[in-house]
Amino acid sequence: MKAKKGRSILTIILSVILSLLTGVSACADSGTESPISDYNVKVRINTDGSIDVTENIRYSSLSGYNNILLLLDKKEGEEFEIKNVYMLQKEGYIECTRLESEQWDISAFSGTYSVIEEPDMIRLKVYGTFSRRYGSIVVQYSVKNAVRRYNDVAEFRRTHIFKKWGEHISNISINVDLPLKTSISQIKPFLHGVIVGYKKVQDSSITFIIPNTVPGEYVETRIVFPQDLIFNAPFEEAINHLPKVMEEEEEYNESDKSDLLKAREDAAKEAGRKAWAQKMTQRAKKVAAGFSLIASILGIYMFIRLKSQLGKIQKTPIPMNLKGIDELSPAEARMIVFNGRTGARAVLGSLFKLVSLGRLTLGVSENGHKVMTFKINGDINGDINEGINDSNLKDSDYLLLEWLSGMTDNKNEFNPVILTDKARRTASASDLRTFLDQWEHKVFLEYSDRDILGTTLLFYRDLGLIIGAVLFFLGCIIPVSLSIWTGYLMLPVGFALFLYSLRIRKHTHYGVAQHRIWKELKKRLINRTIALDGLPDWMSKAMALLGYTVALGTEKELSLVYAALTKENNNLSVFLDNNREDRELSGIIKNTIAVFDQAIREVQDANQFAV
Amino acid sequence: MWMLFFIVLTAVVGINFTRRQRGKLWYVILAEVALLIRFALVFAIYYNGTETLGTDGLIYHLVAKNVANQLWDGVPIFNVEYKFTWYTVLVGLQYAIFGVNRYAASFTNAFLAILSGFYLTDIAVNLKFTYKKSAFIGLAYIFMPSMMVWTTDTRxxxxxxxxxxxxxxxxxxxxxxxxxxxxxxxxxxxxxxxxxxxxxxxxxxxxxxxxxxxxxxxxxxxxxxxxxxxxxxxxxxxxxxxxxxxxxxxxxLHDYHALPMDSSQQGDDTLDNEVNTILDIILSKDIPQSINGFFTEPHLDKVQNISDIAGYYSLITLVRIEMLLWYACMIMALFGILECLLKFDSYLLGLLAFIVSYSLINALVSENVADTYYRYRAAIVAPVLLFADYRPLFNHMKSIIMRKSIV
Structure with a gap:
């Protein structure tokens, strides 16, 4: 039920974001301006029934278009020939070249055109760089058999603007010149497809003027004139055609033209919607810019507020005597001192700790570089042998022992050198990475059990996470959908807040206090400004101290470890099977760390990909 | 013959890709369907002949014919003269070996698109996505309507x-x-x-x-x-x-035709001039508007203005639906991107760098034309699909807030 509710909420949120993205962006550039501001057509009818047409079209709302499409009427039986295509450039009109076979070396992106013939129309595409300033083309073409000759009359009928073009076009002027002069009364011009428009006949010239068209309208002209004007044309049919024409025109005149009315109505609505959308877009831009700034400031405020909450904690004095130091494992100590990282030193430090607890025995491998080896004492599941103290073992320690038992040879001894080979094999590297992931997670959980967030901090953490994520998403969506700079500000603010909130545990009272104490301890170990009796009891045992030394990265300075060994009345031979000089210990530790470090680094990506 | 060859090849390659996934024959079958749709599209777009149709595709075909002629005349392949793009040499080589056939070149493109889908699925599988999700990514890629058009012509x-x-x-x-x-x-x-x-x-x-x-x-x-x-x-x-x-x-750089260079500025071939031209183009643009254009064009109300589909209502509707799905995909991808940043996944970070750099370059330098943006953006569709899932981030956040994990 909860999942269903969550899914519904998610769906609603996504829908809102989607509508914001699509709706607003769709309106971002809308305007009521007609894409075509002038459409002039000059038709000359020849005596053979062919026509020569010149179309001059001016585009007004182009911005960097690389092609323009023109739909030209073509009826059955007509022979169509594009003669010239010109486009306006800076230097004036240039003649365009037709893209045809074997003309591959022409510049295809400036001043060319292609022609696609369809059953009822010609698609003419002109290629070049068009802009609002230079957005004019001129097309000249001729059509044979365009005018039909009958016994009584000749008929010119063409569609100049197609219904499916779907563009707003203004200032349409169509001029048709007859081949010879004739009586005006014998010329019958008709205009179809638009509600507003008029025609005039002067001498042998017919002009159609249409102020504008909207999507859904079309412009078709029809002229009936004496057939003997095209005396060179063949007869289409030996019939009297005028009665049919008049009948059709009467039908057209009497039709309700609801489709055209609807087109006008839709266009008016569309224009209103676009004007409203443009207004809303401008308003949305202003609101979004303000919102982005406020949201970013809110994010920064949230960040400062979080820091100030934590800052109160951080102002507590450093306990110089290490009195407040908590008993962390070497892995936990490394994690808080090294910004959440664990790695090879944490594993090795934990192994030394296990040696100090009697679960492991230390040895040295003689093959190649000398490295430390570890032998498991007794049963890893808690067989209490003499000298073994399990009371301090944690889940992560048991997991480490379990892993170690799988890595030992037939003498029950683990030599770290085998890790190098395992890290280079896909399957074993993946196993090693899986173990490390599980072990590190356990170490994290053990630490977080101590570092419990207070209710206030928990609230701020969750709030920070949510606000950070929301700001990140809005920082991606708002500036892209509304094209505003200020929106991008939310992106870094949101991401920073998100990351900071995610890692807030590092900054709690407990976290900060331990971080400072352990850093101080590290500093003192390096500077030799701490004595063995200044250390807590649980750290002062030689092998435990070695573990912390390795985990904290201070193994170059081992004098305290030697002191601990002396105090325990032991020398290194207790831990190293063969009698070794003290100075060798440092080199062996260095080699062991290097082997662990290389292997564990190499498998960092082992579980990133499927095996 | 070509069609049969590619159908068989798709089956062989598809079975090879899915050999580790038992019972996944449906994936290969769907890939074959995508291939067949592309074949049908080839026949539809060349309905009126192969020598006059198209823009870039037609030009590349014609250049390839010239390349083939040069090869037949004995010109070594490294000395062949070609225009626009090296792709024309590859098609010319195909023409020289198998004869001039624009259909065959288009079928090859269709097969490469399907192969890309297989590789994309394999990338997703290797990134440990479930097979279902990986297959969905691959299929979404090969069935995307615009992708079908861009990858079918001789482009x-x-x-x-x-x-x-x-x-x-x-x-x-x-x-x-x-x-x-x-x-x-x-x-x-x-x-x-x-x-x-x-x-x-x-x-x-x-x-x-x-x-x-x-x-x-x-x-x-x-x-x-x-x-x-x-x-x-x-x-x-x-x-x-x-x-x-x-x-x-x-x-x-100078011959790169996708840069909207002003002809008055051409003639000087120095690098400084080229760089200055590019900088001028970038500075002349409204950058947020260009970024918007690259990611969201063609806007729903402008789809009908794309000259290639003007007047075809069904295609306009199809593109509008695809645009809506693309917007949804981008929003979904934001979740994946945030998750990738949190996990610091080096591979996905590299992909993200590719997406961001590709988008910025195209937004800032390419022509401000809806269908150009639409076509150029197709290159980032595949990597974006790899990010498009909200669930990993949701689960991650949930486990943090529910105290099941720390980071």
Missing amino acids: KESLTFFAAILIWHINLLLLKEREWPTSRRIAYVAAICLLLWLSTLLRIYMLFTLGGGLLVCLFFHYLKTRRRFILYFGVTILIFSCVIAYTTVYAN
Whole structure:
């Protein structure tokens, strides 16, 4: 039920974001301006029934278009020939070249055109760089058999603007010149497809003027004139055609033209919607810019507020005597001192700790570089042998022992050198990475059990996470959908807040206090400004101290470890099977760390990909 | 004959890709369906003949015919004169061997698109996505309507996308496989370098987007693992990129037709002039508007203005639906991107660098034309699909807030 509710909420949120993205962006550039501001057509009818047409079209709302499409009427039986295509450039009109076979070396992106013939129309595409300033083309073409000759009359009928073009076009002027002069009364011009428009006949010239068209309208002209004007044309049919024409025109005149009315109505609505959308877009831009700034400031405020909450904690004095130091494992100590990282030193430090607890025995491998080896004492599941103290073992320690038992040879001894080979094999590297992931997670959980967030901090953490994520998403969506700079500000603010909130545990009272104490301890170990009796009891045992030394990265300075060994009345031979000089210990530790470090680094990506 | 060949080849390759996934024959069948749809589209667009239809596709076909003629005349392939793009040489070679046939060139493109889908699925599987999700990503890619159009005509898009996806696939294998012999690794790195060069020949800025993405990926991967091989790999790519930048990018910058250069500024071939021209183009743009354009054009109300589909209501509706799905995909991808940043996944960070750099270059430099943006954006569809899932981030956040995990 909860999942269903969550899914519904998610769906609603996504829908809102989607509508914001699509709706607003769709309106971002809308305007009521007609894409075509002038459409002039000059038709000359020849005596053979062919026509020569010149179309001059001016585009007004182009911005960097690389092609323009023109739909030209073509009826059955007509022979169509594009003669010239010109486009306006800076230097004036240039003649365009037709893209045809074997003309591959022409510049295809400036001043060319292609022609696609369809059953009822010609698609003419002109290629070049068009802009609002230079957005004019001129097309000249001729059509044979365009005018039909009958016994009584000749008929010119063409569609100049197609219904499916779907563009707003203004200032349409169509001029048709007859081949010879004739009586005006014998010329019958008709205009179809638009509600507003008029025609005039002067001498042998017919002009159609249409102020504008909207999507859904079309412009078709029809002229009936004496057939003997095209005396060179063949007869289409030996019939009297005028009665049919008049009948059709009467039908057209009497039709309700609801489709055209609807087109006008839709266009008016569309224009209103676009004007409203443009207004809303401008308003949305202003609101979004303000919102982005406020949201970013809110994010920064949230960040400062979080820091100030934590800052109160951080102002507590450093306990110089290490009195407040908590008993962390070497892995936990490394994690808080090294910004959440664990790695090879944490594993090795934990192994030394296990040696100090009697679960492991230390040895040295003689093959190649000398490295430390570890032998498991007794049963890893808690067989209490003499000298073994399990009371301090944690889940992560048991997991480490379990892993170690799988890595030992037939003498029950683990030599770290085998890790190098395992890290280079896909399957074993993946196993090693899986173990490390599980072990590190356990170490994290053990630490977080101590570092419990207070209710206030928990609230701020969750709030920070949510606000950070929301700001990140809005920082991606708002500036892209509304094209505003200020929106991008939310992106870094949101991401920073998100990351900071995610890692807030590092900054709690407990976290900060331990971080400072352990850093101080590290500093003192390096500077030799701490004595063995200044250390807590649980750290002062030689092998435990070695573990912390390795985990904290201070193994170059081992004098305290030697002191601990002396105090325990032991020398290194207790831990190293063969009698070794003290100075060798440092080199062996260095080699062991290097082997662990290389292997564990190499498998960092082992579980990133499927095996 | 060609169709049959590619149908069989798709089946063989598809079965090979899914051999580790039992009972996944449906995936191969769907891929075959996508191939057949492309074949049908080829017949539809060449309905009125192959010698007059199209724009870039037609020009490349005609150049390829000329290349084939040169090859038949005995001109060695390295001395062949060609225009616009190296893709025309490849098609010319096909024409020279098998005869001039624009249908065959288109079928090859269709097959490359399907192959890209297979590789994309394989990348997703290797990134440990479930097979269902991986297959969905691959199928979404090959069934995307605009992708069908861009990858069916004799345009270079199919090869460009294939090269990009193949580079990322090989990169993934190189990062993943630890037991390969050195010779095999060298061969794969060499293959990436070769593909990088070919991609640069196809679109000059691909060097910076693909090369940059790879370097980002390898840099973070090296920081994480300190594997010496990654270091050598990264250095090789860096050196090779510098070589390509000098020998290929610089040499071809002036002829790059996608840059909307002002003809009055042409004539001076110096690099300074080219760079100045590019800077002028960038500075003349409304940058947020251009970024909006690259990611969201064609806006729903402008779809009808795309000249290729003007007047075809069904195609306009199809593009509108695709745009809505693309918007949803981008929003979904934001979740994946945030998750990738949190996990600091070096491979996905590299892909992200590729997406961001490719988008910015195209938004800032390419022509401000809806259908140009639409076509150029197709190159990032595949990587964006790899991010498009809200669930990993939701589960991650949920486990943090429910105290089940710390980070």
